[in-house]
Amino acid sequence: MEPEFVVWSSLWPDRPDDEIRFDIRPTPNGCSLRWTLSTPGEAPEQAVLGRLRYRLNFLINAQLRFSFGQ
Numbered sequence: 423m424e425p426e427f428v429v430w431s432s433l434w435p436d437r438p439d440d441e442i443r444f445d446i447r448p449t450p451n452g453c454s455l456r457w458t459l460s461t462p463g464e465a466p467e468q469a470v471l472g473r474l475r476y477r478l479n480f481l482i483n484a485q486l487r488f489s490f491g492q
Contacts, residue, residue, distance in 0.1 A: 424448070433477065437461070442478065457482055 425446060432440040445456045459474060466474070 433481075434474070437474075440474075 427446060428444045430442040430444070432438050433442070434440060439462045441460045443458045443460065445458070447454045447456075457478065459478060465471065
């Protein structure tokens with residue numbers, strides 16, 4: 423059985439309860455990947471949220487593109 427999701431613990435020492443969930447679904451051409459950042463309690467301020475999104479986008483998307491030489 424193939425995995426359907428993976429959960430990372432927080433990447434930020436000052437936000438230990440955050441989680442990143444990766445949902446993996448098969449497609450005719452391979453698979454699709456969707457990631458979701460979960461933060462317990464109230465949503466962080468927009469400036470904090472922007473930094474969290476930027477870091478995740480770099481780690482997940484940019485590093486993946488670099489690995490394929492793009």
